[in-house]
Amino acid sequence: MRYIEPHGHMVSRTTDDYQAMVTAGCVAVCEPAFWAGFDRGSVSGFRDYYRQLTEYEPARAAKFLLPHFSWLCLNPKEAEDLALARDVLALIPEFLDRPNVLGIGEIGLNRNTRNELKVLEDHVALAVRHDQLILVHTPHLEDKLKGTHLILDLLSAHRGVNPDRVIIDHVEEHTIRRVLDRGFWAGITLYPDSKSSPPRAVDMLEICGRERIWLNSACDWGVSDPLAVPKTALEMRRRGHSADFVDAVLYRNPVRFLSQCPKFSVGDGKLN
């Protein structure tokens, strides 16, 4: 089995996780910028983080023969400080030409505030201006439904946004159809206690079809499982889905979306 981990916060993980992922069939990992667990206090903090995502982490992954790609942004949790957000967004273009950068993400909303919306709007404008793919984080728990509506409305109102080039992540049963019906891609995140479980993810695939959907573990420093994606393959096979079905969802779908960025490549997709 081959698969792509399209959303993993590998700076938070140990090298053991890289080894386990590659052993399980991972052929590429993509790392969106996110919250560090605390609010960074300066632009230089973000500059260091972007260097980590574009220099150090790809080198660490390469030791396990795993191609590493990244997305850049300021996380919505840090969007309340508009002055800092403006300065950080001004920094991002310096890094967009780095060989492993796929686009702008994971942008989005956290508590659905006006400041978060303003910073989301600025990120979207930045992505459109630089012809970048977009990866969107939808809010947690009770905020997800409202946040998804706000995000979809904002994206749909922007004339420069092509839904084919945007993935809305962390969808659940109450948001997935809304995302797909508006023409966007949808990401299902597999978490032990929130978002989706492997059985629920397969339910959504059976109900909504497998087109324009990817699965990810979003493994980070919290309770999460870097092998959640291959474990979901087992759930698919148990239910009688074919190896081709598994390959389409876990490998070909993310390749199709990510290949819209010419920098993305996994060679022939064969395991290293």
Add this chain to the structure above:
Amino acid sequence: MPKTRSVRSVKRPPATTPAGRVVVDHGFIPVRAKLIEVAAFFDRVERHAAADDFRCAALRAAAVLLVDGKPERARRILEKLSDPTTQPEEKSSGKAALGAWQKPAKK
């Protein structure tokens, strides 16, 4: 004279598919455990006088949907636990989401 029996159409449930059998075989025990956890949680919060917490009340209201006989229970429970408002918040509370929506107190 034998009593004739009227023929009534009996609506039978669809036959379980092989995949359906697998779904039950692999899913039943873990879901049974989760259901008992839910029951024990409701007992626990009552024992500790915390059953009136808005999150516990939201869970009880959502649990009703499990047995209402209608489809799409997961979607409907998620919607029931969601913020139903549509306008952006003026400012962040600075706190994390709690898993259930609470109507703001009137100022």
